[in-house]
Amino acid sequence: MEKGQLIVISGFAGTGKGTLVKLLTSRYEKEYILSVSATTRKPRGTEREGIEYFFKTVEEFEEMIAKDELLEYAKFVDNYYGTPASFVKEWREAGKNVILEIEIQGALKIKEKYKDTLLIFVVPPSAAELKNRLVKRGTETEEVINKRLRRAGEESEGIEQYDYVLVNDDLEECVETLHQVISAASHSTRVQGELIERLRQELKVFSD
Ligand code: 5GP
Numbered sequence: 001m002e003k004g005q006l007i008v009i010s011g012f013a014g015t016g017k018g019t020l021v022k023l024l025t026s027r028y029e030k031e032y033i034l035s036v037s038a039t040t041r042k043p044r045g046t047e048r049e050g051i052e053y054f055f056k057t058v059e060e061f062e063e064m065i066a067k068d069e070l071l072e073y074a075k076f077v078d079n080y081y082g083t084p085a086s087f088v089k090e091w092r093e094a095g096k097n098v099i100l101e102i103e104i105q106g107a108l109k110i111k112e113k114y115k116d117t118l119l120i121f122v123v124p125p126s127a128a129e130l131k132n133r134l135v136k137r138g139t140e141t142e143e144v145i146n147k148r149l150r151r152a153g154e155e156s157e158g159i160e161q162y163d164y165v166l167v168n169d170d171l172e173e174c175v176e177t178l179h180q181v182i183s184a185a186s187h188s189t190r191v192q193g194e195l196i197e198r199l200r201q202e203l204k205v206f207s208d
Contacts, residue, residue, distance in 0.1 A: 011122035012152035014134035
């Protein structure tokens with residue numbers, strides 16, 4: 001079976017990337033699986049343990065780091081976030097495209113480790129709309145919202161390090177574009193290294 005792709009999706013807080021990824025993975029559930037991260041952030045609203053995140057104390061999280069159980073981790077606005085390694089490896093080997101919804105520092109670490117990773121950045125149609133969405137979500141204080149908006153400005157400096165940028169204006173349109181981009185990228189020479197190598201080996205027969 002062909003190995004699944006590793007896909008990183010990033011975007012400023014409030015861009016709606018969570019909703020986007022949930023829709024993608026439920027609509028095309030045979031093709032994709034979403035990795036569940038560990039975090040020291042407190043659960044928000046209806047978030048459940050093991051579904052949105054594995055919620056950890058700082059001590060527990062630091063133990064995971066010490067035991068090398070994380071593929072990457074980063075500190076984001078005062079909390080730790082990290083990707084459990086075993087999940088990603090097992091599902092890729094089972095042929096699923098594994099999606100990581102993580103921020104930029106983690107994304108670049110993953111790209112360093114796995115050169116064939118596909119990096120996609122999701123943006124809102126405008127900065128005003130971003131603020132609007134964060135305020136409407138109503139889950140954070142004004143101080144946290146302002147911190148996240150400042151952070152968005154910093155993160156915007158790194159967008160060119162991603163392979164693709166998608167505007168999440170209309171959710172329905174964006175989810176289909178996302179699926180098309182990932183499908184097209186599965187044919188990229190970067191991902192198809194094994195196929196190319198196999199053909200090269202087979203072709204050697206004719207040059208001897
Ligand atoms: P939130 O607190 O809004 O759920 O997430 C804050 C940021 O952390 C988002 O940009 C999200 O993509 C990112 N994030 C979530 N899980 C991980 C992870 O495992 N590693 C890294 N590096 N970032 C993560």
